[in-house]
Amino acid sequence: MKQHKLMGALALTGAFALALSGCAANNTGNTGDGGDKGGDTGKKTAFADYNPQPRENLKQGGTVNFPINEIPEQLNQFNSDGSADTARIAAWYMPQLILFKPDGTPYKNDAYLDEWKNEVKDGNTVITFKFNDKATWNDGTPMDWTAIDATWKANRSNDEGFVPNSTSGYDNVESVTQGDTPKTAIVTYKGEYPWIAKGFTILLHPAINTPDLFNKAFLSNPHPEWGAGPYTVDQFDANKGFISFKPNDKWWGDKPMLDKVTFTGMDAQASINAFKNGEIDMVGVGTKDRLAQVADMKDIKIYRAQQTANTLVEVDSEKPQFKDVKVREAFFKAINIDQQKKIAWNGLDYSEEPAGSFLMYSFQPGYSDSLAKAGYKYDPKAANKLLDDAGWKKGSDGIREKDGVKLSVVYPVFSDDPTQAALAQSFQKMEKEVGIDLKIDVRPSNKFAADYNSKNWDVASLRFTSSDPYGVGDMFQLYGADQGLNLSGVWSDETDAEIHEIEKIGNGKEQVAAAMKLEPKLLEGWGLISLYNGPSISAAKKGLANLTPEAYTGLDGFGIQPVENVGWEK
Numbered sequence: 001m002k003q004h005k006l007m008g009a010l011a012l013t014g015a016f017a018l019a020l021s022g023c024a025a026n027n028t029g030n031t032g033d034g035g036d037k038g039g040d041t042g043k044k045t046a047f048a049d050y051n052p053q054p055r056e057n058l059k060q061g062g063t064v065n066f067p068i069n070e071i072p073e074q075l076n077q078f079n080s081d082g083s084a085d086t087a088r089i090a091a092w093y094m095p096q097l098i099l100f101k102p103d104g105t106p107y108k109n110d111a112y113l114d115e116w117k118n119e120v121k122d123g124n125t126v127i128t129f130k131f132n133d134k135a136t137w138n139d140g141t142p143m144d145w146t147a148i149d150a151t152w153k154a155n156r157s158n159d160e161g162f163v164p165n166s167t168s169g170y171d172n173v174e175s176v177t178q179g180d181t182p183k184t185a186i187v188t189y190k191g192e193y194p195w196i197a198k199g200f201t202i203l204l205h206p207a208i209n210t211p212d213l214f215n216k217a218f219l220s221n222p223h224p225e226w227g228a229g230p231y232t233v234d235q236f237d238a239n240k241g242f243i244s245f246k247p248n249d250k251w252w253g254d255k256p257m258l259d260k261v262t263f264t265g266m267d268a269q270a271s272i273n274a275f276k277n278g279e280i281d282m283v284g285v286g287t288k289d290r291l292a293q294v295a296d297m298k299d300i301k302i303y304r305a306q307q308t309a310n311t312l313v314e315v316d317s318e319k320p321q322f323k324d325v326k327v328r329e330a331f332f333k334a335i336n337i338d339q340q341k342k343i344a345w346n347g348l349d350y351s352e353e354p355a356g357s358f359l360m361y362s363f364q365p366g367y368s369d370s371l372a373k374a375g376y377k378y379d380p381k382a383a384n385k386l387l388d389d390a391g392w393k394k395g396s397d398g399i400r401e402k403d404g405v406k407l408s409v410v411y412p413v414f415s416d417d418p419t420q421a422a423l424a425q426s427f428q429k430m431e432k433e434v435g436i437d438l439k440i441d442v443r444p445s446n447k448f449a450a451d452y453n454s455k456n457w458d459v460a461s462l463r464f465t466s467s468d469p470y471g472v473g474d475m476f477q478l479y480g481a482d483q484g485l486n487l488s489g490v491w492s493d494e495t496d497a498e499i500h501e502i503e504k505i506g507n508g509k510e511q512v513a514a515a516m517k518l519e520p521k522l523l524e525g526w527g528l529i530s531l532y533n534g535p536s537i538s539a540a541k542k543g544l545a546n547l548t549p550e551a552y553t554g555l556d557g558f559g560i561q562p563v564e565n566v567g568w569e570k
Contacts, residue, residue: 079165096109175188222243283540334380335531411457
């Protein structure tokens with residue numbers, strides 16, 4: 001019997017991570033020529049816009065200060081209770097083994113790997129990792145095949161005491177063995193596996209070899225000695241929501257361009273104020289109001305990029321109000337997605353195709369609108385009938401009741417941004433029209449991870465953010481039982497088995513086709529729906545280059561860039 005885990009906000013080792021929906025404080029964006037002053041330039045949104053600059057165009061030294069939603073309690077980027085903020089922090093002092101170009105093309109990080117190759121032997125995909133002789137963890141442990149082995153063993157299963165955010169990819173591995181020397185790791189998959197750049201892009205220190213260490217050691221403790229990279233932790237204060245990084249004197253690769261990098265937890269309005277006061281160097285301005293607040297600033301640029309993310313609404317089917325699938329379906333059919341888009345993108349000169357899938361984006365080959373195929377459309381009349389049929393009757397106040405209980409649900413909003421308030425109020429009005437009382441509960445952004453993981457909500461709005469283009473490879477993580485990303489609780493043994501059959505397809509194009517055929521059936525459980533992808537718009541001080549190098553920020557497309565290349569132009 002499977003046990004449901006009330007934890008797990010993020011997929012940090014696969015395609016998806018979870019972040020606060022519309023959180024302006026951490027809506028960092030990318031390059032372009034937005035001019036020397038703020039304000040929206042009216043430019044069309046590019047796929048990637050992050051001011052890429054070669055190292056020779058940058059000056060050595062300087063400090064960059066970033067806002068972040070929160071410094072999460074769980075700082076193990078592999079753990080189920082991690083968040084997109086966990087991954088963002090980890091990128092600055094943990095190995096970036098495999099990097100990605102904005103279009104999703106993977107390539108090895110030469111600082112860590114001398115060789116990264118894949119081949120098919122006896123019908124099985126085999127990947128070889130050969131580590132650089134200089135590659136060493138901060139505590140002096142050589143970086144070798146044992147790190148690949150430890151990463152696999154901690155993430156391959158939910159049944160060994162480890163609590164990984166995703167087993168996707170790792171559970172397809174047959175074995176990890178040493179090659180001709182300890183510096184070579186041989187990873188053999190069960191059959192052909194098409195998504196070779198999904199696993200082992202980041203690594204776990206081999207000392208983290210027990211469930212207790214994996215699950216608890218990183219609680220409010222970044223453990224820099226278990227890191228390896230161009231930067232290491234300088235200062236850390238969990239209570240103040242602050243972490244800073246300095247150049248790592250044990251680093252063997254290209255010298256980091258900056259002398260110091262800081263992240264400070266901030267709510268939406270605090271981040272705008274800090275940017276205007278010169279306390280931080282980059283801030284999300286993804287709403288008309290936030291753009292207006294930086295419009296008169298000099299020596300800044302506005303960057304606009306396509307988000308590789310789904311903003312979504314999710315319900316907890318384990319709460320009494322949502323146990324009946326008819327109530328869940330009615331709840332979603334009461335949502336006018338077009339109206340939500342108009343509010344979210346007011347003044348941004350942006351539009352997009354329907355975001356009808358969690359596995360593929362509309363701009364990717366093989367995409368289809370799974371949500372429409374599942375039967376979704378904005379239809380208050382149908383929603384009312386579904387609720388009538390489920391036995392929920394409207395009272396004198398317009399709110400439905402059944403067995404003396406009101407159809408009332410709690411919807412937390414982890415932002416003080418005016419656009420987020422307008423979205424919530426519109427959402428509340430839509431649900432009231434069909435007799436559902438949506439109670440808005442405004443909470444601090446630094447409570448998001450804890451509240452989401454513990455399911456301290458009935459309805460949640462958030463983003464699933466991608467760091468690579470292989471969303472189909474994370475199908476089970478999104479729709480399977482006991483997974484940490486989707487906490488709606490909607491799954492079945494039947495659909496789990498169907499997903500696992502699709503995972504066995506060794507041809508990527510064929511696996512995509514099969515996954516897109518199954519996804520409408522999975523969405524018919526009405527646990528969550530995608531609203532839109534949206535743009536990522538940020539303001540940054542003029543001259544800041546190679547923005548958002550970390551995974552899951554989605555501001556340089558699917559790019560993951562070396563953090564040592566972030567810096568100031570000469």
